[in-house]
Amino acid sequence: MLGKGDDSVKVLNVPTVSTTEVKQNPAKIAAMANDLNTGVYVLNRGKAISVTLTPGQYASLVQAQERLLDLETEQKSLENIKNDDGTRIPATKVSEHGIPDEIDSDDGWE
Known part of the structure; x- marks a missing residue:
């Protein structure tokens, strides 16, 4: 090995x-x-x-790796949920711009 x-x-x-x-x-x-x-x-x-x-062996290896990464992500998410203390980050700390209280229906996205 x-x-x-x-x-x-x-x-x-x-x-x-x-x-x-x-x-x-x-x-x-x-x-x-x-x-x-x-x-x-x-x-x-x-x-x-x-x-x-072989291509099949490589594909199986990649699929197994993806499954392991998914399981690892799920495990981390479950651990984060388990340890959640309810504290939330204000939007102003997440983004430089504030998040409006109302949705602008004429913003060009619809």
Whole structure:
């Protein structure tokens, strides 16, 4: 597995190929990722420089990341609601301009 900020492979429990193999037959590497249903690490002089995924694997990864971000946002929102003390910020502090008490029906937006 790769550590944060570390481009060397610590544990080689994933399929790996060299940059030379990628140059010789990139379709073979994509097929390997598909057949093994996992990313294939591309190594240059023993250091991981990229990971080859199929489009489906990449899409699944992006969807999973989006779900996690949604869950994180929901969790933060629930925590904010739980810790809400009822204090509100006046509109004049949110905006440089005051918010009018009445709606101008002739403001050009309708």
